[in-house]
Amino acid sequence: MKTIQTKKIIDTVAEMCIEANTFLSEDMLESLRTAESSEESENGKEILKTMLDNFEVAKRRTIPICQDTGMVVMFVSFGQDLMIADGSLEDALQAGVAKGYEEGYLRKSVVADPFIRTNTNNNTPAVIHYKVVPGDQLKIKILPKGFGSENTSALKMLKPSDGMAGVRDFVIKTVEAGSPNACAPIVVGVGVGGTMEKAALMAKEALGRPLWMRNPLDHVAALEDYLLEACNNLGIGPMGLGGVNTVLGVNVEVFPTHIAGLPVAVNISCYVNRHVEREL
Amino acid sequence: MTVINIKTPMSKEDRKKLKAGDHVQISGTIYTGRDAAHKRMIEALKKGSPLPVDFTDQLIYYVGPSPAKPGEIIGSAGPTTSGRMDAYTPELLEKGLGGMIGKGNRSEKVINSMMNHVAVYFGCVGGAGALLQSCIKSVEILAYEDLGTEAIRKIEVENFPAIVVIDTQGNNLYETERKKYLK
Structure with missing residues (x-):
């Protein structure tokens, strides 16, 4: 043994x-670089550039x-x-x-x-x-x-009749309310199904999935794409000061649930979305 | 992009000149304070005790820095979410506070109080703690040392970058800028 x-x-x-606190993960870095080049708002572009500069300073001086x-x-x-x-x-x-x-x-x-x-x-x-x-x-x-973003997260026990449309609506409303405080462009982790705590746990785990990876289920991957586009159409932008990059990625996880329920949890992370994994 | 250099303390006249959307660089003394320090200050006011700092025409920066590495004066020092201070801010504005530096939205009550007292709200880039740290030239703990990272500090900053998010007229970038990109 x-x-x-x-x-x-x-x-x-x-x-x-x-x-995790000093170096940015590769998927986040790539995604922020893409955001910087696509940003239409002058403030937004400047803010994204500051964010990228900050990573360099943190790395060079090994400070958080x-x-x-x-x-x-x-x-x-x-x-x-x-x-x-x-x-x-x-x-x-x-x-x-x-x-x-x-x-x-x-x-x-x-x-x-x-x-x-x-x-x-x-x-x-x-x-x-x-x-x-x-x-x-x-x-x-x-x-x-970090709790700037954690505080903007939310959970709701939807009814089965609310369906996909209800889930979309809840995620978008949560992002809309929280993004300016959560250090946008944010990452959105969503858990749908299970029980109350299972949905919350899936939402948290979803934040750790690399941004380039889609959910293997087609209808869930389609939901991720839909939410990404819809959230970026909100106009909130980097730090909430306007722009086309409000959300860097939406990762959705699903789990079997009860005949009477449709739990949905939304966990928000800031643009740093720190995550590190190791195997011993 | 033009950048306006400002010096603290800022008189009402200076504050009135700033418009939402202006990019600024702040130099001079500013004071740090966040959740626990605000709570304690408001409790002090309720008891009729004086505030630990005369905030007249001064700026407060919502930050809880990380510890300084050996040989440095402060750790990473970016803004925290301002909305958590909304419950306390109007009372500090009444005491003459000239402005706040943080990130995120303010309540209607705070914005109305800012307009009444000619105060400015500056936003800086959340998470950019390493970069903003390099603008801090000296640090002194002024009050509530037991609160650790949440203690009130007097810090000297040089060319600290920020954006005027809500000006003395109540113009609010969170509302005006978003509309331009809403699809």
Whole structure:
């Protein structure tokens, strides 16, 4: 049986936290470059250019792209034939986040209680979602989530009769209301089906899918294309100051649901859409 | 594109000259403050206590910087969403605050209060924390140090880039610019 040491997990997670907050992923960079060349608004073009310049500064000086280095969301696939040699997986993942945020000079943005609001001072706890899978690998995906965009996300339990049109309408209204605050051009993750929490989880996971990849189901891919075009016709533009690039990508995930329901969740990310994945 | 250089503090006359859509570069002293600091300041006012800063003709920058690396004075320092401060802003405008720097929409109540008190709202590029950090030349914690990143800081900026999003007449770029590209 393959075994893995907690130190390896801690160090890897720490590195991933710093990497995600300092370097932009390739799919996001390419998409922002395309947006810059297609932008019709003078303000919008200037703003996109500033965003691209900022990535260069962050990379060169290894400082965070954005001061809001997020609350860490983690998707962990744990191979059922794998053993953690010397401690708890959850503790190791959380310790990795604390180490990364301390050593990387990342902002600690987590408060211990939503009402009392005292900072935990190490950016833990992270929100961790586990999946047990066949094999002996440990796959970790981290998405440090800023709250400028998280706050503009929404969930609604639609009726089956609302159908595709109802889903489209809800997504577009959510984007319209949130984009100026969410640091547009945004990325939109949508989860349709399942139960309330399943829809929300799919919406979050959808943000981590590369922007060039479409949903394999034809009718869902068509919905993604429709939403991308419709949202970009809203005119909101980069930072909400007008333009043709409001949304960089729409990723939709679906899941079987109940005969009486049509849950839909929309999770919004800013244009940085930090996500890093590694396999141990 | 013409860029207007402005110096803080800004008198009412200076503020009136700015129009929504103007690109500016701000130099001088500005003050940082966001959610928790605003809450505390408004609580202080309710108790009849003075504010930690005289905001007359000054600008407040909605930012919670990331920690400084060794040898540096501040970390990444881009704007946070201004709308969360809407509940508190009118009271600060009444105390003479000349303007705010942040990102995103303001409420009707804030815009009306801005018009009454001749205040300006500047937007800067969200997420551009690394770039904006390089415009910050000095940092001093003034109040509420226990709030960490949310403490009130006095910072000196040089050529800090921003756009006038809502001017003293209530002209609002979020409304006027969007219409041009709405299909």
